[in-house]
Amino acid sequence: MTNKRQTQPFGLRNxxxxxxxxxxxxxxxxxxxxxRCLPELKLVQTLTAxxxxxxxxxxxxxxxxxxxxxxxxxxxxxxxxxxxxxxxIRALPAPLGHIPVVMLSSSNKPEDIQEAYQRGSSCYxxxxxxxxxxxxxxxxxxxxxxxxxxxPSVRFGL
Amino acid sequence: MTNKRQTQPFGLRNxxxxxxxxxxxxxxxxxxxxxRCLPELKLVQTLTAxxxxxxxxxxxxxxxxxxxxxxxxxxxxxxxxxxxxxxxIRALPAPLGHIPVVMLSSSNKPEDIQEAYQRGSSCYxxxxxxxxxxxxxxxxxxxxxxxxxxxPSVRFGL
Numbered sequence: 001m002t003n004k005r006q007t008q009p010f011g012l013r014n015x016x017x018x019x020x021x022x023x024x025x026x027x028x029x030x031x032x033x034x035x036r037c038l039p040e041l042k043l044v045q046t047l048t049a050x051x052x053x054x055x056x057x058x059x060x061x062x063x064x065x066x067x068x069x070x071x072x073x074x075x076x077x078x079x080x081x082x083x084x085x086x087x088x089i090r091a092l093p094a095p096l097g098h099i100p101v102v103m104l105s106s107s108n109k110p111e112d113i114q115e116a117y118q119r120g121s122s123c124y125x126x127x128x129x130x131x132x133x134x135x136x137x138x139x140x141x142x143x144x145x146x147x148x149x150x151x152p153s154v155r156f157g158l
Numbered sequence: 159m160t161n162k163r164q165t166q167p168f169g170l171r172n173x174x175x176x177x178x179x180x181x182x183x184x185x186x187x188x189x190x191x192x193x194r195c196l197p198e199l200k201l202v203q204t205l206t207a208x209x210x211x212x213x214x215x216x217x218x219x220x221x222x223x224x225x226x227x228x229x230x231x232x233x234x235x236x237x238x239x240x241x242x243x244x245x246x247i248r249a250l251p252a253p254l255g256h257i258p259v260v261m262l263s264s265s266n267k268p269e270d271i272q273e274a275y276q277r278g279s280s281c282y283x284x285x286x287x288x289x290x291x292x293x294x295x296x297x298x299x300x301x302x303x304x305x306x307x308x309x310p311s312v313r314f315g316l
Contacts (some may be wrong), residue, residue: 098275102307114310117256122280123307137306144302148295149260149281152272 012040012146018067019045020052020085021104022076026127029134030071037138038146049076049085056089056096059154066096066154069145072121074105074112083119090120098152100145170198170304174223177203178210178243179231179262184285187292188229195296196304207234207243214247214254217312224254224312227303230279232263232270241277248278256310258303 017034021027027045034043044067046052059066070089074082082103090097100122105112108126116124128134145151175192179185185203192201202225204210217224228247232240240261248255258280263270266284274282286292303309 094276095272098272100275100281108308110311113308114253114256117258117310118252120278123258123303124310125307140298140301140306143298144306145281148298148302149283150266150271152275152282153268 012038014042015040015146016042016044016065016067017069017071018052018055018099019043019071020047020049020076021045021071021073022047023073026073029131033131033134033138036135038142049081049088052085053088056092059096060093060156066156067099068151068154069141070099070101071125072101072103074103074107074116079107079112079115083115086116086119086121095152095154095156099154100151102141170196172200173198173304174200174202174225175227175229176210176213176225176257177201177229178205178207178234179203179229180205180234181231184231187289191289191292191296194293196300207239207246210243211246214250217254218251218314225257226309226312227299228257228259229283230259230261232261232265232274237265237270237273241273244274244277244279253310253312253314257312258309260299 017038019027019030021030024047031043031045034041044055046055072082072086076082076085086101086103089099089101103116103121103124104127105124106127113124125137128137175196177185177188179188182205189201189203192199202213204213230240230244234240234243244259244261247257247259259278261274261279261282262285263282264285271282283295286295
C-alpha cells in the first residue's frame, strides 16, 4: 500500500512509544514486531504502573522524551490495575494526559472493550495470537498514527 | 497490503458511520471516497449538530441503527461548535457516548489538534487536499478500525 502523505524517511527518528505490560515475554514479542515495522522509533518498556508513571513524570522536565503513543496492557495483572493507570495517565498535565492510549489485551470480552473506550482509551487491540499478526497490526498502527492522522504535540508549553 | 485478520466479506454490512459536516461539497467528496473504500457501510450524513444529535438520540430506541464511528468536522462553522457537539456526544448514555470520534478539519494548527485529543476525540485527521489522498485515508481508516482494533459494541444493554 502506498501513501503519498507518508512521513519523511527520518520523520519518526527521536519519536517514542511507551509500552506498559507486566509480561516480559510480551515485551520481547512487541519489541521484535516494532523493530520490524517501526524501526526508527525508540521503545520505552515498563513492567509496572509505577515505572510507567515515573517515566512519564520525568518527561515533564524534558519535552523531547515524551512518547507519542502509549500501548497499555489491560490486565496488570487485574483489569482494575489497567483502569487505574489509564486514569492516572489521563490526569497528567498537558500534553502528557492527552497522549493516545492503545489498550492491549488478550481479552476479547465485549465488556472490557466497551469499558476501555468509556474510560478514555483511544482504541482497543486484542493481542494477536501469532507473530505475523503482530507485524500486520503494527504496520497498520504505523500507517494510521504516523502517516494518516495527526498526533498531538508532546512538547510542553504549546 | 494483506491482513489475515480481515473481517468477513460481509462483516461490515449493516454497519454505519455518522458524518457531521456543514459543507455539502465535503459530504459528496467523503461519500464518494467511502463508497470506494468502505462500500458495505451505510453513511449517515448530517449538516448540523442538531441533526446529528437528533439522529444519535433516535438510536436509543433502535440499537441496530447506532453508528460504529463518527467523523466530526471541527469548524461547524466555528471550532466552539465542534467542541460543543463533541462534548454532547461524550455525554450521551452508553454505548453512544463511547463511539470513537475522528475529528476532521482543514486546520492543521497544533492547538486545534491538541485540544481535540484533550476533549476526548479518538484522533484528528487533517482533511486531505485531493481525492486520492481521501481514498488513502479511508483505506487506512478501514484497516485500522475494522480489521485491526476492536470497536466497542453499539448495542444497548451490553
